Structure formats: structure tokens, C-alpha cells
Amino acid sequence: MPTDSYDLVIIGGGIHGAGVAQAAAAAGYSVCLLEQSFLAAGTSSRSSKLIHGGLRYLESAQFNLVRECLHERALLLKLAPELVKLQPFYIPIFKQTRRRPWQVRAGLSLYAALGGFDKSALFKQVPSSQWATLDGLSQEGLQKVYRYMDGQTDDAALTRAVMASARSLGAELVMPAQFLQAEITPDGCEISYETEQGERGCRARLLVNAAGPWANRVLAKIRPEPQRLEMDLVQGTHIVIDAPLERGIYYVEAPQDQRAVFVIPWQGKTLVGTTETIYRGDPAEVAPLAEEEAYLLEVVGDYFPRFSHLTRVQIDSAFAGLRVLPRMAGSAFSRPRETLFHVDDANQPRVATIYGGKLTAYRLTAEKFIQRFAPHLPERRRRGDTRRLPLHPV
Numbered sequence: 490m491p492t493d494s495y496d497l498v499i500i501g502g503g504i505h506g507a508g509v510a511q512a513a514a515a516a517g518y519s520v521c522l523l524e525q526s527f528l529a530a531g532t533s534s535r536s537s538k539l540i541h542g543g544l545r546y547l548e549s550a551q552f553n554l555v556r557e558c559l560h561e562r563a564l565l566l567k568l569a570p571e572l573v574k575l576q577p578f579y580i581p582i583f584k585q586t587r588r589r590p591w592q593v594r595a596g597l598s599l600y601a602a603l604g605g606f607d608k609s610a611l612f613k614q615v616p617s618s619q620w621a622t623l624d625g626l627s628q629e630g631l632q633k634v635y636r637y638m639d640g641q642t643d644d645a646a647l648t649r650a651v652m653a654s655a656r657s658l659g660a661e662l663v664m665p666a667q668f669l670q671a672e673i674t675p676d677g678c679e680i681s682y683e684t685e686q687g688e689r690g691c692r693a694r695l696l697v698n699a700a701g702p703w704a705n706r707v708l709a710k711i712r713p714e715p716q717r718l719e720m721d722l723v724q725g726t727h728i729v730i731d732a733p734l735e736r737g738i739y740y741v742e743a744p745q746d747q748r749a750v751f752v753i754p755w756q757g758k759t760l761v762g763t764t765e766t767i768y769r770g771d772p773a774e775v776a777p778l779a780e781e782e783a784y785l786l787e788v789v790g791d792y793f794p795r796f797s798h799l800t801r802v803q804i805d806s807a808f809a810g811l812r813v814l815p816r817m818a819g820s821a822f823s824r825p826r827e828t829l830f831h832v833d834d835a836n837q838p839r840v841a842t843i844y845g846g847k848l849t850a851y852r853l854t855a856e857k858f859i860q861r862f863a864p865h866l867p868e869r870r871r872r873g874d875t876r877r878l879p880l881h882p883v
């Protein structure tokens with residue numbers, strides 16, 4: 490039998506679960522978060538670790554997303570200076586690059602405008618006299634190099650910091666705790682979950698499904714089963730090469746298919762990603778594919794001749810994460826990255842699912858979530874404001 494009662498019970502300790510826990514606790518609600526393994530065990534430790542507006546989303550006209558993410562970036566640089574840092578990004582343009590200099594300049598100008606022409610949003614052209622200092626970037630056919638600034642973080646550390654902030658405001662964390670099932674009742678949900686001490690129960694006015702790639706598996710365990718949105722899981726792989734990168738992050742165009750790929754300094758090594766491969770298996774078993782590793786090696790070797798001799802066995806490590814994207818025709822690259830909230834019943838929501846989203850926008854997503862569901866929750870006294878809560882590494 491359920492014992493504890495909360496305003497919100499959240500399933501999933503990724504960035505969205507932690508973000509909603511923080512925003513809900515700040516708004517004064519009682520909150521409990523259930524995580525089956527450890528914080529950021531899923532996608533939130535396998536991203537490209539960028540806190541950015543997403544320059545490439547300008548190509549698919551997702552202007553609002555870019556503006557919001559740039560605003561969140563500016564806020565996180567202030568709230569979490571130990572966790573989020575500005576880095577120079579370099580965009581090299583070669584004779585064969587599809588995106589021509591005028592297009593990149595136009596994109597960077599729009600990016601600066603959407604960032605409010607903040608100092609950190611300005612960009613410049615790198616003089617050719619400095620090209621030789623760019624980490625061994627190939628000079629053959631190089632026509633122009635642009636430099637702009639964007640943010641980098643440790644995604645798992647950020648998730649832990651947000652959860653620590655939520656806990657400091659009263660949110661509870663139960664971990665490891667695997668959500669088993671829930672029953673929708675007239676005034677909320679009765680929930681059961683498995684801990685190392687056995688099966689437990691609790692009640693929530695609102696059950697928040699922040700299980701990321703597991704979201705539809707969670708819905709399948711709720712009675713009556715809420716309708717689900719048809720989503721695709723799209724795998725993104727990164728490889729790590731055991732060689733440092735000194736100057737910053739390189740934003741290159743994959744010669745094979747013209748996708749944007751990042752080459753990133755990461756913990757004294759070089760991180761290269763990412764890919765887009767439809768995934769149909771168990772989210773817990775996602776792993777880099779041989780062809781994805783070969784693709785990334787080819788891209789990095791093409792731009793940095795010092796990596797061109799590397800083979801798959803020389804990769805230091807690799808990891809894969811899953812994007813949750815709306816099912817639609819066309820390539821994953823151009824699908825919308827907006828976050829979707831989906832409810833069991835629009836008039837009386839008792840289960841709310843978060844689909845998709847960006848690490849960068851987690852705070853705004855969580856605030857929008859609370860704003861959307863506040864009319865269905867009791868009045869509580871606010872304890873904090875996420876726009877002002879500092880985040881520290883834990």
C-alpha cells in the first residue's frame with residue numbers, strides 16, 4: 490500500500506527529471522524523484538556536452554529554440570561558472586565545403602542577433618596567418634575560418650548539480666529505485682517502485698514521466714494506459730581519441746553527407762561526434778556501432794591529418810546516447826528539437842510525459858512544465874527562483 494504522498498513524483502534522474510525537481514521544489518511543491526540506476530545514467534551523460542543555441546538549427550528555421558537556448562546559455566554561464574564555460578568554436582571552410590562563407594557569415598550574424606548581440610555572441614574571421622596554430626587543421630583548400638563563442642559543460646556533473654539544488658529546496662531522491670507500475674486514481678496516481686530493500690509505494694497528484702528514451706516503456710506500465718506519442722529513438726555516437734586539442738571546438742562538415750560534426754577538447758583528449766542512426770532496441774543496451782565509429786574517424790581524419798592513420802582499435806573509448814524525436818519522414822538531422830509535454834487527460838492531468846528536449850534548455854523546460862501544470866496542483870509557498878539559484882559541482 491502506498492504510504493508517502495507528494496505533489497509530484499518524477500521518474501528519471503536525467504537533466505529533465507532533475508530540472509523539474511528543482512523547479513517544482515522552488516515553487517514550493519513536495520517532490521520525490523525515482524532513478525533506477527544513478528543520476529545522468531541515460532542520455533544526460535552521453536551528449537556532446539555543449540551549452541549552446543545550436544547554430545545548425547538555424548538551417549531548419551528553429552529560431553525560437555535557438556533564441557531560448559542562447560538565453561539559457563547566458564544564464565547558466567552566470568549561475569554555474571564552474572560547470573559551464575565559454576569556448577572558442579572554429580568553423581573552417583574549404584573549397585569543397587557545401588556551406589559557403591556568405592552562408593556561414595549570415596548564420597553567425599543571425600546567431601549573434603538571437604543572442605542579443607551579447608559580447609559572447611560576436612564572431613570574427615581568423616586571419617590566414619593564424620591557421621597554422623589551429624591544432625593541425627588541414628590547410629589544403631582551406632578558404633576561410635570563422636571563430637565564435639559557445640558553452641561547454643560536463644553534462645553528468647550539471648545534472649548532479651541541479652539535483653543537489655533541488656534537494657537543498659526539499660526534493661527527495663530515491664536511488665536506485667525502479668518505477669514498476671502506477672494506477673491512475675481520481676486525484677492522482679498510486680505508484681510502486683523497486684528499491685534494494687524491496688518494493689515500495691507512494692502517491693502523487695502528478696506523475697512526471699521524465700524517463701527520456703524509456704518514456705513510452707514507462708507509459709506501458711500505467712493503468713489505464715495513457716495514450717503515447719509515436720517517437721523515434723535516434724542514436725548518436727561519440728568517439729574519444731587519446732590526443733589533446735588545444736585551441737577550442739571545431740565545427741566541421743562531414744564530407745560523406747555534409748552533416749555538422751564537432752571535434753571537441755574533452756578531459757585532455759579529443760571527443761568527436763555525432764551520428765544519427767534510428768534505434769529500435771532496449772534503451773539500456775544502446776552502444777556505438779562499428780560503422781558509426783568508422784564514419785567519425787573518417788571525418789576527423791579528413792580535417793586533421795594527424796588523426797588520418799587511426800583505426801577503430803586505436804579509439805580510446807566511445808559512447809552512444811539516444812535522442813527522442815517525433816516520428817516523421819525525412820532525416821533525423823532536420824527534425825524539430827522542441828520539447829513536448831504530453832498528458833493523459835488535458836482537463837485533469839495525472840500523468841505528464843516529457844519528450845525530447847535539449848540539455849541547454851533544461852531549466853526553461855522545467856519552468857514551462859511547472860507553469861503548465863500549476864493550475865492542477867494545490868497552492869504552495871514559493872521557496873526559490875531557478876533564475877537565481879547558483880549551481881555547484883558535487
Ligand SMILES: Cc1cc2nc3c(=O)[nH]c(=O)nc-3n(C[C@H](O)[C@H](O)[C@H](O)COP(=O)(O)OP(=O)(O)OC[C@H]3O[C@@H](n4cnc5c(N)ncnc54)[C@H](O)[C@@H]3O)c2cc1C
Nearest residue numbers: 501503504505525531532533537539668701725846848849
Ligand atoms: C548524441 C546526443 C548529443 C546531444 N548533445 C547535446 C548538446 O550538446 N547540448 C544539448 O543541449 N543537448 C544535447 N543533447 C540532448 C540532451 O542530451 C537530452 O535532451 C537530455 O540529456 C535528455 O535528458 P532526459 O532527462 O530527458 O533523459 P535521460 O538523461 O535519458 O534520463 C532518463 C532517466 O530515466 C531513468 N529511467 C528510465 N526508466 C526508469 C524507471 N522505470 N524507473 C526509474 N528511472 C528510470 C534512466 O535511468 C535515466 O537516468 C544530445 C542528445 C544526444 C542523444
